[in-house]
Amino acid sequence: MPDSGRCEVLGRVPWRERVANARDIGVVFGQRTQLWWDLPVIESFELLRDVYRVPQADYARMRDELVPLLDLHPLLDVPVRQLSLGQRMRCDLVAALLHAPTLLYLDEPTIGLDAVSKLAVRDFILRLNRERGVTIILTTHDMDDIEMLCSRVMVINQGRILADGTLEGLRARVTRERWLIVDLLQPVEEVSDPDATVIRKDGRRVCLRFDPELISPAELIHRVTTKYATRDLFVQNPPIEEIIARLYEDMRC
Amino acid sequence: MLKAQRAIFSAAFRTNLQYRVAALAGIGTQLFWGFIRVMIFEAFYRSTSTPQPISYPQVVTYVWLSQATLLLLPMRANPEIQAMIRSGTVAYELLRPVDLYALWYSRSLASRTAPVLLRAAPIFLVAGLFLGLQAPPSLASAAAWALSIVAAMLLSAAFTTLVTISLLWTVSGEGMSHLLIALSSILSGIIVPLPFFPDWTQAILNFLPFRGLMDIPFRLYVGYVSPSEVFSLVAHQLAWTLVLVFLGRWLLGRATRRLVVQGG
Numbered sequence: 001m002p003d004s005g006r007c008e009v010l011g012r013v014p015w016r017e018r019v020a021n022a023r024d025i026g027v028v029f030g031q032r033t034q035l036w037w038d039l040p041v042i043e044s045f046e047l048l049r050d051v052y053r054v055p056q057a058d059y060a061r062m063r064d065e066l067v068p069l070l071d072l073h074p075l076l077d078v079p080v081r082q083l084s085l086g087q088r089m090r091c092d093l094v095a096a097l098l099h100a101p102t103l104l105y106l107d108e109p110t111i112g113l114d115a116v117s118k119l120a121v122r123d124f125i126l127r128l129n130r131e132r133g134v135t136i137i138l139t140t141h142d143m144d145d146i147e148m149l150c151s152r153v154m155v156i157n158q159g160r161i162l163a164d165g166t167l168e169g170l171r172a173r174v175t176r177e178r179w180l181i182v183d184l185l186q187p188v189e190e191v192s193d194p195d196a197t198v199i200r201k202d203g204r205r206v207c208l209r210f211d212p213e214l215i216s217p218a219e220l221i222h223r224v225t226t227k228y229a230t231r232d233l234f235v236q237n238p239p240i241e242e243i244i245a246r247l248y249e250d251m252r253c
Numbered sequence: 254m255l256k257a258q259r260a261i262f263s264a265a266f267r268t269n270l271q272y273r274v275a276a277l278a279g280i281g282t283q284l285f286w287g288f289i290r291v292m293i294f295e296a297f298y299r300s301t302s303t304p305q306p307i308s309y310p311q312v313v314t315y316v317w318l319s320q321a322t323l324l325l326l327p328m329r330a331n332p333e334i335q336a337m338i339r340s341g342t343v344a345y346e347l348l349r350p351v352d353l354y355a356l357w358y359s360r361s362l363a364s365r366t367a368p369v370l371l372r373a374a375p376i377f378l379v380a381g382l383f384l385g386l387q388a389p390p391s392l393a394s395a396a397a398w399a400l401s402i403v404a405a406m407l408l409s410a411a412f413t414t415l416v417t418i419s420l421l422w423t424v425s426g427e428g429m430s431h432l433l434i435a436l437s438s439i440l441s442g443i444i445v446p447l448p449f450f451p452d453w454t455q456a457i458l459n460f461l462p463f464r465g466l467m468d469i470p471f472r473l474y475v476g477y478v479s480p481s482e483v484f485s486l487v488a489h490q491l492a493w494t495l496v497l498v499f500l501g502r503w504l505l506g507r508a509t510r511r512l513v514v515q516g517g
Contacts, residue, residue, distance in 0.1 A: 015510075022350040032342040038268045050260030051349050 002159075010103060023052065026101035028092050030108035035080040041091050042076040045098060052099035059098060066094045070124055086117030093124065097134075104128070106138045110145055122148055143240040155247055162251050167240070174243050174250070179236050180208045180220060185229035193227075196220060204231075209238075257351045258359040265333065265363030269371075276371045279324070283376060284384075287320035291385065306448040310387055311475040317386035318471045319443040321376040324368045325405060326437050326466060327412035329430040331361045334417045339425075347509065354502045357417060362410035369406075393480035397473040400483055401465075404490035408465045411497035412437070418501050421508040442468035448477065462493035 007014060014021040028034075035044040049059040067073055070090040075083065083091065089109065096104060106125070110118045126149060128134045138149060146153060146167065153170055155162040163170050180196065184204040191198055196210040210220055217235050224230065291313050298309045307315070329335075334357060337343040349356060380386035389395040416429050423429060438444055440463035447458055447468045458464055469486045472478045478486070 018347065019350045019352070022348050025348070027345070027348050029342075029344065032340065032345065034342070034345040034348075036264055036268065038271050039264060043264065043267075047260050047264050051257045051351060053256060053350075 023099065024102055026096035026099070026104045028089075028096045028104075028106050028109055030089065030106075030111040033080065033088055033092055034095055035088070035091060037081050038079060040077045040079055041072070041083070044080065044091075044095060045076075048095055048098050054099050058100070062098050062100060063094075066097060069127070070094060070120060084114075086113045089113060089117065089121060090124075093121065097128075102134065104134050104136045106136060106140075108140055108142075109138070110140065110142050125149055143244070147240055155244060157248055157251060162247055170247070171237060171243055174246050175238065176213060177209050177211055177238060178217065179238055180210060180217070180224070181234055181236065182206045182208065182224060182228070182230055183232040185231050188228055191224075191228065193220065193223060257349075258355050261356060262359040262363045265360045266367045268333075269364055269367035272368075273371070276368060279368070280372050280375050283320045283323055283372065284379060287317055287376075287380065288384065290316045290320075307446065307475075307477060310385065311477060312446060313385040314387045314475050315442075315446045315471045317376070317380040317384065318474055319467055321373040321380070322369050322402070322405075322467070322470075323443065324372065325365060325409050326434075326441060326443065327365070327409050327416060328434045328437065329413075330417040330420055331357065331364050331413055333360060333364065335420055338420050353509065354414070354498075354505050357505075358410055358414045358498070358501075361413040361417065362406065365409045365413055366406050387475075389474050390476035391480065394473060394476050397480040397483035398470050401470040401473050401487050401490065404487045404494070405466050405470050408462065408490050408494045408497070411494045411501065412462075412466075415497050415501040415504070418504045418508060421505075437463050437466060440464065441466045442471070446471070448472075462490075462497070465490035465493055 009021055010024055012021050034048075035041060036047065039047075045059075045063060048054075049056070054062075067076070070093060072090060072094060075087055075091060080088065080091070093109070109125070110121055113121065122145065125136060125138075129136055136149075138145065140146065150167060152165065153167050154164045155170070163173065165173075179199075182191075182205070184191075184206065187204055191201065191206045191208070193208065193210075195215040196208040198206060199209045200207040208220075208224070210217075221233065221235075225233070294309070294312050294316065298305070298312075334343070334346075337346065346353060346356060377386065381388070389398060412433075416433055419429050440458065440461055441447075442464060447455075447464055450458060458468075469490060473480065473483060473486065
């Protein structure tokens with residue numbers, strides 16, 4: 001429960017104007033469904049059309065546009081209880097959009113989904129935002145979701161905002177470090193460099209952490225490859241999990 | 254506004270019609286129980302010599318009517334909404350651009366009436382042909398019964414909605430259900446028909462809402478009260494419906510201000 005503060009959605013205070021607000025927003029909770037458990041999917045869609053009082057023509061246009069995007073056609077006559085989680089989530093996404101909301105809240109939309117559904121859902125969310133201009137607010141613990149979808153990231157811990165900005169900004173704020181990952185030709189007893197630290201070593205793959213302000217990636221690569229026989233290498237940013245975890249840690253101190 | 258409620262009603266109605274095997278089993282059970290209750294009353298009437306407030310054929314009909322419309326008793330909260338409150342899916346109900354009370358009332362009305370409509374006809378048929386259920390004494394009595402059974406449905410839905418709303422505090426609802434089963438089955442006349450209750454209780458029974466669920470329609474059907482009284486009796490049912498609706502609305506207004514959906 002909030003202790004104080006103000007909340008406005010599209011210029012309205014949602015708890016004061018619940019009904020008007022409900023008409024303009026769409027919501028999908030990844031763990032729950034808003035579809036009628038015992039009825040075929042299409043009947044839930046028609047029910048939502050009536051509940052949101054969407055004119056038949058608008059409803060039909062929206063349905064015919066959304067159904068092929070998520071490949072729902074074969075599912076429309078199946079009772080919801082017989083759908084797999086991925087199928088259900090795709091149906092739930094369409095259900096939340098039938099009344100053409102300008103704002104869509106997605107709470108863990110990819111949780112528990114199989115790989116194919118996950119990609120389909122992500123692609124759909126991106127297109128929704130780019131082609132229809134729907135604003136999407138996403139809560140997720142899936143770091144790939146964040147990498148692929150979010151232009152603005154807010155990290156919240158125990159009701160406090162720890163960070164708010166772009167993903168790059170967040171990275172820069174937490175750490176400048178890069179990772180150099182090297183695949184060696186021969187197993188080596190010990191890998192070392194004065195300006196980098198080894199953070200992982202399994203078999204012939206070694207991961208080195210370095211600060212590009214102290215040593216340029218080109219120079220480090222040159223030094224490492226002359227010292228050790230190298231088969232392959234690449235430089236990457238620390239994964240987003242690492243960044244977020246470090247952010248939470250910093251805040252605790 | 255009404256279009257949304259109608260859609261919800263019809264969807265909930267169709268959902269309830271899906272449980273046909275349950276209905277079939279229910280019909281069997283209700284016929285069996287009715288049979289036992291009729292035998293008890295037969296034994297009672299044979300062994301008594303004092304005149305009773307209601308005739309034997311009327312009691313038998315009263316019993317069969319109560320068996321046919323048994324599920325109209327608000328014995329528990331609306332199961333769909335109860336499941337939603339337990340799982341947190343109730344958040345979706347608050348996202349609908351419609352009045353929440355009206356939404357839940359529509360759901361409750363559907364879940365109370367659909368199973369009754371599914372079961373009543375076969376029980377009427379079997380009991381009417383073989384087990385002593387009589388037709389109403391006049392067309393006027395039949396019409397009065399029809400009117401009051403509709404009012405009973407509205408009253409029962411208001412009861413159900415109120416109990417459902419109370420789940421927003423208690424979550425499990427077991428306690429409320431037990432209390433309501435006991436109260437409504439005794440005070441509505443389905444254990445012992447209300448005319449048998451002692452004189453001093455009659456004023457209380459007449460005042461309470463529970464007789465509107467069963468006893469009022471049955472008395473009108475069997476001709477125990479004249480069809481001309483239908484308007485004051487239906488007024489009693491509708492007045493209590495209104496009271497329960499207002500109470501439910503007030504409670505729901507308080508509940509939604511403190512509702513927290515956990516585990517998201």
